[in-house]
Amino acid sequence: MKIGIPNALLYYYYGPFWTEFFKELGAEVVVSHSTDKKTVDMGIGVSVPEICVPIKIFNGHVLQLLKSGVDYVFIPRMASVEKGKYFCPKFMGLPDMARHSIPGVAGKLLTMDVQSRSENIFSPKMYYSIAEKLAVSDKRIELACRKGAEVWRKFRKLGLGGRTIAEAFEGLKNPNRIKEPVKIDGPKIGLLGYVYDVYDEFVSMNVTERLRQLGINVLTFEMLSNRELKRYIKKMKKSLFWTFSDKLLGGAYKMFRERSVDGVIHVTAFGCGPDAFLGKLLELESEDSGIPFMTVRIDEHTGENHLQTRVEAFVDMLKRKTVPVGDAV
Incomplete structure (x- = not known):
């Protein structure tokens, strides 16, 4: 069968x-x-x-x-x-x-x-x-x-352990050749998005690897434990109604409030109802923390050049922001 x-x-x-x-x-x-x-x-x-x-x-x-x-x-x-x-x-x-x-x-x-x-x-x-x-x-x-x-x-x-979904799948296929989590000497970006938006390489244009090629460490919500994701959500009078939206919000709160990242990118599908709520909360959190934030909306018409240009510009801005004043060119 x-x-x-x-x-x-x-x-x-x-x-x-x-x-x-x-x-x-x-x-x-x-x-x-x-x-x-x-x-x-x-x-x-x-x-x-x-x-x-x-x-x-x-x-x-x-x-x-x-x-x-x-x-x-x-x-x-x-x-x-x-x-x-x-x-x-x-x-x-x-x-x-x-x-x-x-x-x-x-x-x-x-x-x-x-x-x-x-x-x-x-x-x-x-x-x-x-x-x-x-x-x-x-x-x-x-x-x-x-x-x-x-x-x-x-x-x-x-x-x-710090591996992406793609790397975790590969680790299951080849348990004797599991790679260590990728660590890059560069800024860290919190990449927020539902797993099917971030890890479908066609629709997201493999944004995770693009960021790494630009010298960026990537942190996604599934790299965080449920305990970490719920830490700040528990303090809310009312959290989001949707399971995975709540996970993303919990991950975002941890990243913004603990200042564990240099910037945050939210990958969302055009027309996603739950993300209409989530996106606004992320914008407000970015304003409060001062940590740069960008939303990337994808649909069946999204072009590779559009995503690449926006991601590269965001990364360039982050790198300039994190360079000490005396070292700036």
């Missing part, structure tokens, strides 16, 4: 768990290839114009998998992974949107509800609902959840 997993959205965070989970159930796991222009164009073709580009890209990956001949495409309904916090409505309605907008997916849709009190989404109870469709026992589901959880924890440990 071939099970397809779209290489988009929360695959960048939970992909290692889902991949190992289905392998342990005896399935052949097919992950769609990295986003390219064809993927984006296919997704646009089956999406309403108003929806954000990450969903359009996701739809393109689903079509990719259907064309590859998989038996099922795994599209979980992501509801909540924290008490009182929820995912964007598009995530909660993702299986339904796919069923009604992507030709051929209805008969191959494999879905279940993800609702947990923590980001550890490994409770077998959530996955029992797909046991019959996959012709496996509940016992197999339980074992697969344990194995998948082990892999995911290794993945997160690599990230918490």
Whole structure:
């Protein structure tokens, strides 16, 4: 049995768990290839114009998998992974949107509800609902959840050690050749954005590596522990309603208030509702702290030259700002 997993959205965070989970159930796991222009164009073709580009890209990956001949495409309904916090409505309605907008997916849709009190989404109870469709026992589901959880924890440990998501994925593939976290003798930028905006190299134009090539150390939210992310959020009378927006805000507060970075860049998709709230809070925090801040909005039309010019200008400004007066040219 071939099970397809779209290489988009929360695959960048939970992909290692889902991949190992289905392998342990005896399935052949097919992950769609990295986003390219064809993927984006296919997704646009089956999406309403108003929806954000990450969903359009996701739809393109689903079509990719259907064309590859998989038996099922795994599209979980992501509801909540924290008490009182929820995912964007598009995530909660993702299986339904796919069923009604992507030709051929209805008969191959494999879905279940993800609702947990923590980001550890490994409770077998959530996955029992797909046991019959996959012709496996509940016992197999339980074992697969344990194995998948082990892999995911290794993945997160690599990230918490200062590695990017891309480097953590590579570390899982080659555990005997895990690279040390990159350290550069230069300014540090807090790169804030949902994992699917920052690490989809096509849509973000590999902004993480671009910054490193410009002599910048990069700090992202997934390099911080949940304890660090919640430190300042706990003091708020009311935090954000959305799980990952809250993580980004917690990371931003830590960066700005502890002055642990020289600048902050927020990568956001055009038309993202939760980011409309988050972005304003980041602007206010930047004004209070005096730490430079820039927003980079991406969509299917974003050009490489546009992003490169803005990032290079921001980095140049930071470097000039951090150079001692006596050393300035």
